[in-house]
Amino acid sequence: MKASELKTQITLGWLALAGGLLLLAAGSLLRLWMPGLALDPRLIAAAGIILFGVGIGQLAKYMIIKKYPKDTRQIVIEEQDERAQTIRLHAASLAFRVTVVAAVAALLLTVFNNLLNPASTALNADLLWPYQVAMVVVPMLAYIGGLAWYSSRF
Amino acid sequence: MKNHLETMRAQKGWTQQELADRVAVSRQTIISLEGGRYNPSIQLAFKLARLFNVKIEDIFIYEEEE
Structure with missing residues (x-):
């Protein structure tokens, strides 16, 4: 995997993590401050949790690849074969x-x-x-x- | 599709794993290619041809289906 591609994937992971946290916070705050909303704020918080999880997974995967490039090369080859x-x-x-x-x-x-x-x-x-x-x-x-x-x- | 991959690999003295590493595929893919069970993508065919410094037709034998 090219270094630039690795960097992009890690950036995407951080973005998903940050976006997830923002949605989670927004959902929680909306529930406290505006309880009568037509859209249940828990849906926003749930989307935030999912996005946060996706971000964690993305970061874990590509940071391990960055840290152990030789060992993970074979795994990536097997995956992309x-x-x-x-x-x-x-x-x-x-x-x-x-x-x-x-x-x-x-x-x-x-x-x-x-x-x-x-x-x-x-x-x-x-x-x-x-x-x-x-x-x-x-x-x-x-x-x-x-x-x-x-x-x-x- | 038949091919001369095994012969060409043997001439170079490479193992299946070495060839797989050189074209970034799994060893199982090389085994299937050599056995004629799997037809490679055009990208992999070009990679192999360039690795052996020959044309694609020199490795793979195209036979029209009846």
Whole structure:
């Protein structure tokens, strides 16, 4: 990684950290001083906490790279390796297709069930929660399986 | 895609890891390239060609799919 790129990434980390702190402070102060706001100030504070976390992560990553350039070079190469990126992209594409199929299946199930039996709902409250969990877990499994499958192919 | 990468690397006396370090990819990528399982990006193909001081066609053999 070039020194200028490293410097830019560290600056971005500091900016995210400072921005996060500002948002957190703004959210907290707005909650104290202007309690009747239409927008809940806790949302601003939450965005600040997330931005602060992103900044910390960014700084930790690139400061370690700066401090141990030889050791981290291999890690960066592994991370940016084009074959590894190709494998990740293929696995992500597979997981996306699984998500789309699952979503369309749920819609079709609901629509046809409503047409055939308007009194009942196909995805009722009992089924909706497990289905939503499956919508997260199954694509994740497809992604992991895709990584293994494409690693053996490429 | 077939290629002469393994032969050319052997002529230079480099290990797969040494070649990987020179073109900034993982050793696994070199293994897959040599095995013909992975086709490199145009950028990596140019890097390899320049490293061996040859043309891309001298390393990689393009065969039209039927």
